[in-house]
Amino acid sequence: MPTADRLRSRSTRTRRRRWAAALTAVALALAGTVLGAGDAGAESNGGVRVMPLGDSITEGTQVPGGYRIGLWQRLAAGRYTTDFVGSQFNGPGALGDHDHEGHPGWRIDQIDANVTGWLRTHTPRTVLLHIGTNDILQNYNVGGAPQRLSTLIDHITTTVPDADVFVATVIPLSNSGQESAARTFNAAIPGIVQSKVTSGRHVHLVDMHGRLTTSDLIDGVHPTAGGYDRMAAAWYDALRSVPGSIGQPGGGTPGVIKGVGSGRCLDVAGASQTNGAQAQIWDCNGQANQQWTPTAAGELRVYGTKCLDVYNRGTADGTGVIVWDCNGQDNQRWRLNADGTITAVGANKCLDVSGAGTANGVKVQIWSCGGAANQRWTRT
Structure with missing residues (x-):
């Protein structure tokens, strides 16, 4: 880096160290450590925005990440590029995107009180809603739960009218009295969903209760790892049945990546398709050497078969970025962050x-x- 850059203020260097430390922590977590629940890290790969919404079963109590692990793995295997969104963040390294909107202990009314703000912040294309278990466990006006659910769905579809909203029946409960209440609640859901469809809303029913049994529960309420995976399969089947809800297999939409500081686009020098061709900035022209496609594997592809690549798997500041045949290695994986930065996953640098x-x-x-502005990008 030139001398002028090395002479940045002490406060800027301090901020850099803090950023690096924070990102290193994330990288270590993604290597296999379970991430604790908390505010979202705002991971993004530029894919279709999907909001997992609900209570502890969405958060993944007992098995951090819950159904989101298996769902993410299925989406990646199917070559769908999706971006989980929400204000919460947890799960293991096997989960490629840790963002969600699952709130342990919350009832329908508590989700409803906050949902408009979450939706406006994260603008999901698709919502996965599993809620109502805590209304039953807390014996909170259970008879009124279907109407509360109907109102919640109205608030979701009003705030994001073009989104597909998948509404699941709640999973079984081991306590016989609570299971009876769950079945009564679930029996009302198909009619609620149909009423929304009739009014022109994009709402879909998912029979989650029928996919699990009480043998899939670890504590009488929350699924085992296998139970969560059955939930993942149910969500995946439902999503694939609705065109557009998770985009098309094969990755996201090609687009330009423009530098905030320069106003110029990420570009392959000389429009070369040779391995090792240098990445640079250049006036935006929409040509093929400026068209980058994010994939579910975290790649940024150009020309269909070449990937943005950190030269020789380097990790040092100043290591060049090139294009190379896509090979799945960490030096070809990138994370698009909410602040406009793009992280090289293998090096944990920007x-x-x-x-x-x-x-x-x-x-x-x-x-x-x-x-800094030379590390921030916009994608269009």
Whole structure:
């Protein structure tokens, strides 16, 4: 990095160290450590935005990540590019995107009191709703639960009218009295969903109760790992049955990636398709060497078969970024973050325009994340 950049203020260096430390922690977690529940890390791969919405069964109590693990794995295997969204964040490294909107202990009315704000913030294309278990466990006006659910669905479809909303029946409960109440609640859901469909809303029923039995529960309420995986299969089948709800197999939509600091686009030098061709910035022109497609595997593909690649799997500041045949290695995996930065997963560093340059032909590299304009990008 040029001398001018090394002379940045002490406060900027401090911020860089804090960013690097935070991102290192995330990288270690993604390597296999279970991430604790908390505010979302706002991971994104630029795919179709899907909000898992509900209570502890969405959060994954007993098995952190819950059904989201198996669902993510199925989506990736099916070559769908999806972006889980929400204000919460947890799960293991096997879960490629940890964002969700699952709130342990919450009833329908509590989700309803907050849902409009979450939807406006995260603008999901698709919503996966499993809610009502705590109304039954807390014996909270159970007879009124179907109407509360109907009102919640109205608030969701009004706030994001173009979204597909998948409404699940609640899973079984081991306590016989509570299971009876769950069955009564579930019996009302098909009629609620049909009423929304009749009014022109994009609402779909998912029979989750029928996919599990009490033998799939670890504590009488929450599923075992196998039970959560059965939930994942049910969600996946439902999503695939509704065209557009998770996009098309094979990745996201090609688009340009524009540098915030330069106003120029991420570009393959000379429109080369040769392995090792340098990534740079250049005036945006919409040509094939500026069309990048995010995939469920975390790649940024160009020309269909080449991937944005950190040279020689390097991790040092200043390592060049090139294109290479896609091979699935960590140096070809990228994470699109909510603040506009793009993280090289293998190096845990940010896609960076060398020297904060703005001219055509300035090379692109990786550098410790600091949030400066030469590390922020927009995708259109």
